[in-house]
Amino acid sequence: MMTSNRGSSRGFTMVELILVIIIAGVLAGVAVPRMLGRTGFDTRGFADQLAATVRFAQKLAVAQHTDVYVRLTASDAMLCYVDATCATLAPGPGGEKPYTVSVPSGVAISPATTLHFDAGGRPVNLAARLDIQVNGSGTHHVFVEQETGYVH
Known part of the structure; x- marks a missing residue:
C-alpha cells in the first residue's frame, strides 16, 4: 500500500512558477525600454554639466582677474x-586645455552664443x-x- 504524505513535500506548484514568470515579464517589459532610452538621462x-561649466568660467574670471568667454555651439x-573667437583657450578644472564639454548624441544646445564674464565675474x-536650452x-x-551672473 502506497501512502502519500503531502505535508512534508517541498517545492513550488506550477501555478506559483507561472505567476513568478508573468510578474518578471511585466517588470522587464516596463524597465527595459526605460533603460535603453538614455536620451532623458543624457539631457x-x-x-547639469553645462551649468557647472558656466559657473567654473565665472569663478575662473574672478580667480585670474581676467575676462573669460564661454562659447556655446549646438555640439x-x-x-x-x-x-569670442577662442584664439586663446582657457584651462578646465583639471588644467586640461582646451576645456571643451561635448554634447551627447541626441542632445543639442540653443542658442549658439558666446557668454562673456568680466574680471569681477x-x-x-x-x-x-x-536662457540656455538643452x-x-x-x-x-x-x-x-x-x-x-548667477547660474541656475
Missing part, C-alpha cells in the same frame, strides 16, 4: 580668454537673463542672471 546630465561648450552685454528628450534650462 539632464548634460544640462559643445568651450572656455577661452581674450575674445559679471556677465558683459547681457540684455536680459540668458534639448533632447525634453528641454532643460540653464539660466544666467543678467546683473550677477
Whole structure:
C-alpha cells in the first residue's frame, strides 16, 4: 500500500512558477525600454554639466582677474580668454586645455552664443537673463542672471 504524505513535500506548484514568470515579464517589459532610452538621462546630465561649466568660467574670471568667454555651439561648450573667437583657450578644472564639454548624441544646445564674464565675474552685454536650452528628450534650462551672473 502506497501512502502519500503531502505535508512534508517541498517545492513550488506550477501555478506559483507561472505567476513568478508573468510578474518578471511585466517588470522587464516596463524597465527595459526605460533603460535603453538614455536620451532623458543624457539631457539632464548634460544640462547639469553645462551649468557647472558656466559657473567654473565665472569663478575662473574672478580667480585670474581676467575676462573669460564661454562659447556655446549646438555640439559643445568651450572656455577661452581674450575674445569670442577662442584664439586663446582657457584651462578646465583639471588644467586640461582646451576645456571643451561635448554634447551627447541626441542632445543639442540653443542658442549658439558666446557668454562673456568680466574680471569681477559679471556677465558683459547681457540684455536680459540668458536662457540656455538643452534639448533632447525634453528641454532643460540653464539660466544666467543678467546683473550677477548667477547660474541656475
